[in-house]
Amino acid sequence: MWKSSFRLLKNSVKPRPKHLQWSNLSTQLQKTPTEVVDCVVIGAGVVGIAVARELALKGRDVLVVESASTFGTGTSSRNSEVIHAGIYYPPGSLKANLCVRGRKILYKYCSDHGVPHKQIGKLIVATTLTEIPKLRNLLDHGIENGVEGLRMMEGFEAMQMEPELQCVKALLSPCTGIVDSHSLMVSLLGEADNYRTTFSYNTTVIGGHIQDNSIHLHICESKDLEKCVENSSVRTQLILVPKLVINSTGLSALRLAKRLCGTHHGVIPESSYYARGCYFTLSKTRTAPFRHLIYPLPEDGGIGVHVTLDLDGNVKFGPDVEWIEGMDDISSFLNKFDYTVHGDRKNRFYPEIRKYYPNLKDGSLEPGYAGIRPKLSGPKQPPTDFVIQGENVHGVPGLVNLLGIESPGLTSSMAIAEYIVSKFLR
Ligand SMILES: Cc1cc2nc3c(=O)[nH]c(=O)nc-3n(C[C@H](O)[C@H](O)[C@H](O)COP(=O)(O)OP(=O)(O)OC[C@H]3O[C@@H](n4cnc5c(N)ncnc54)[C@H](O)[C@@H]3O)c2cc1C
Incomplete structure (x- = not known):
């Protein structure tokens, strides 16, 4: 039992x-x-x-x-459900090693046990010329971490792959995917x-x-x-x-x-630090604007307000980063954290998303859900x-x-x- x-x-x-x-x-x-x-x-x-x-x-x-x-x-049950490739983390770190190893055994486990998942691939995009060196750094990290198939693409090539996308360069990660975490x-x-x-x-x-x-x-x-x-x-x-x-x-x-x-x-x-991440879903759209996951470059505390697709083809954007106060021990054991997604946060989402998805229509974002990251370093501190x-x-x-x-x-x-x-x- x-x-x-x-x-x-x-x-x-x-x-x-x-x-x-x-x-x-x-x-x-x-x-x-x-x-x-x-x-x-x-x-x-x-x-x-x-x-x-x-x-x-x-x-x-x-x-x-x-x-x-x-x-x-x-x-x-409050995350992006992305099977990460292992690009972002310093070579030799537990995050790098366990992500790369975890991804491989997770894909195999999902295939063997009928867990819904899809290796849809992802594009990390530079939307200005000044971001290109950061994209190159990510490529170097990824290669050092043993991530397979990474490829730097010119903007036009990425935009041919994804017609709704705007970028000057992109890093393609074909082994990134999504999984039904439940x-x-x-x-x-x-x-x-x-x-x-x-x-x-x-x-x-x-x-x-x-x-x-x-x-x-x-x-x-x-x-x-x-x-x-x-x-x-x-x-x-x-x-x-x-x-x-x-x-x-x-x-x-x-x-x-x-x-x-x-x-x-x-x-x-x-100390524990907590960074809430909110998601907004895309409404008023019959078909998803993208076939791949689309990520901007990482920001302080997170990996950027990205496009995530679930296995039913629904589109969500997020998570952002909002540093929140902790609480007493017992309340934290009982998960009394505040997961409210305040509608006014979408005002910050529109300009962020439009950097790589300029055709995002006014009024198309609806509040989704939020998750909270358990952090060991605070705002402006290195991850x-x-x-x-x-x-x-x-x-x-x-x-x-x-x-x-x-x-x-x-x-x-x-x-x-x-x-x-x-x-x-x-
Ligand atoms: C916004 C966001 C997006 C993310 N996106 C991704 C992603 O796309 N891909 C990815 O790989 N990772 C992602 N993550 C990270 C991933 O979701 C977490 O690392 C993972 O879910 C952590 O699982 P866990 O079992 O450690 O924690 P939890 O799922 O939080 O489980 C901890 C459990 O402990 C219980 N508990 C707490 N205190 C006590 C106590 N004192 N006694 C008994 N039980 C207790 C809680 O009730 C809870 O059920 C994301 C995280 C966030 C916040």
């Missing part, structure tokens, strides 16, 4: 093992039911699900703990389930402590936590003692990492890499923190899972 609930999880707890040392714990924790388990994955987004599947395929017993009432309600998660989850993974929804990890050289996770039912947000008293209802725990909580991963007591705080990045920290870095036995898993996290998800299993499975 893959859909468990917090109550089922709590009722399955065995009597507390006698060998645990309780002397240093608070009275509250001494009375808390405790369960020793094999592997816990915290967070059922695409990355957590891919990691759970990979661990389960290796014969491990996996419990996925998710604060929401189902899987994939966070960033994994179907991907359903498929990965089904496999994990077949290999003894249990999913416990409405179940939130609120912190932890180290005892007898093992990490102890403090668990609370999400609905009780909702009440605590109001009166701010949070009570641990269950303790899980896993051999291996993967903190794959996306937007709240850094906050949770700081709450896992005993962690050497010096090695955990100081950071994915951070994957194990015991060797932070000193906590069996804990792996996945921090700053922003784009290309969807593309990289299966490669992140592979990386974790090869590096941290004992």
